[in-house]
């Protein structure tokens with residue numbers, strides 16, 4: 001928690017001024033019962049109206065001063081507390097933006113969301129409570145206790161029993177509650193993961209009529225969370241009345257002692273009324289201190305989870321890199337081996353090949369043969385485990401990340417569009433693109449005709465994730481978006497899988513004529529998508545099986561022949577292979 005405070009430096013003046021004002025409020029507030037005692041014991045007892053009036057005005061001024069300090073402190077506290085929360089949220093977001101794919105694989109998206117919302121809220125509340133109460137409660141407690149002891153030792157002696165009793169109750173209950181609270185946070189991760197998956201993939205869930213299954217899954221996550229919360233709350237259910245019992249017991253004992261003292265004329269009624277106010281203050285503030293400690297420990301769990309994210313080193317960074325210019329679009333793999341984090345065997349082993357700038361290269365291979373993995377190494381979405389990847393003759397690790405990714409444009413296999421208009425989505429790749437460039441890119445990707453057939457054209461609003469365009473239209477918009485970046489290397493990972501063969505050939509034609517100097521790497525399932533390429537790489541289980549032109553491969557390579565003839569015989573209809581949604 002203290003480590004997190006470092007991040008709120010900007011709000012330090014508020015965080016310091018706020019407790020100081022609080023102290024002012026406390027001091028003024030503490031003086032009020034003393035004046036009250038004087039009014040009762042001297043003013044009322046002697047019927048001195050003038051004194052009562054004077055003391056009354058004094059009391060009013062004290063109350064106003066206390067109100068002023070209190071409200072200013074609350075205001076400053078709110079600014080500091082909310083500022084602290086928003087600063088941390090911003091830092092988390094900035095940090096997560098630097099994460100590589102494998103960093104994100106490690107935390108899971110759901111857990112990152114819980115950390116950014118629930119956990120930040122918890123520490124923010126603790127921080128707010130701390131700056132409000134850190135000084136106020138202890139000062140109030142000690143001052144009230146001292147005054148109480150001075151006024152009546154006998155009454156104060158009751159605290160000797162009740163305060164330790166409260167400590168014991170909390171010392172027993174606190175750690176148990178803490179453990180359960182931590183468990184509850186974990187359940188929150190699971191709960192968020194469940195709803196997140198369900199909502200983002202709601203269409204698949206419905207298509208597979210898996211609503212009931214998903215409901216059960218949700219119910220389980222929800223029940224787990226409920227049980228964990230109840231088990232944490234149970235401690236509170238027992239703890240709170242127990243503490244109240246001790247408090248009221250204390251008050252009862254004090255009233256009893258005071259009644260005896262007053263009837264023995266050892267204590268004045270005015271004094272007792274003042275003492276009683278202090279007693280309430282003592283008990284209240286003591287409980288407040290305890291709650292503060294408890295809250296502090298509880299937020300420790302959240303603080304740790306936030307710090308884990310802030311402290312995570314993005315395992316791909318360009319700190320040591322200095323090259324800002326990608327010379328050309330050549331790509332070379334030198335003995336590349338790659339293993340995913342946590343998986344045992346390498347997915348790519350000893351892959352070597354060279355692509356000249358401006359060439360069009362096809363990659364073909366069975367599903368799971370690591371085609372996507374291979375191309376993800378080019379814009380450095382993952383780092384190689386062994387070997388080197390060169391772009392423009394320079395190791396990708398030596399490029400500034402932006403420079404590299406600016407020039408390597410990739411349409412991911414799982415491509416997405418965002419909510420917003422088509423034009424906004426296309427400009428996502430290149431903010432400065434002119435309207436003419438937009439049209440040109442769409443033309444190359446064979447998207448122009450259908451975009452312009454929409455009543456609103458390029459201003460058509462896409463729903464979240466681009467729900468209102470068809471799969472093939474979405475793919476073409478994604479290609480257009482990638483082209484708009486004017487990259488030196490364009491990678492299409494199975495990006496025409498949802499368009500018919502005729503459209504596919506039109507896109508290929510567009511790419512060939514529209515951006516002839518760009519290196520194009522095309523992953524495809526259909527031979528027809530790659531047959532005109534300058535060369536074709538055949539991947540098999542993470543190794544390069546062969547490389548050559550269509551004619552060469554057709555003449556000598558068995559895998560290629562198999563694929564070719566199977567696609568020649570049948571059609572490449574999806575349902576023959578059991579297409580996925």
Ligand SMILES: Nc1ncnc2c1ncn2[C@@H]1O[C@H](COP(=O)(O)OP(=O)(O)OP(=O)(O)O)[C@@H](O)[C@H]1O
Pocket residue numbers: 105340341343347365366367368369370371372373374413494
């Ligand atoms: N993020 C990941 N973490 C761990 N393993 C992964 C990850 N992504 C892919 N793999 C594994 O790497 C292997 C290659 O996957 P890859 O996605 O590269 O295949 P692919 O050739 O693109 O397949 P497809 O034609 O189905 O798209 C698979 O066995 C897969 O299980």
Ligand SMILES: [Mg+2]
Pocket residue numbers: 371372373413493494
């Ligand atoms: Mg793939």
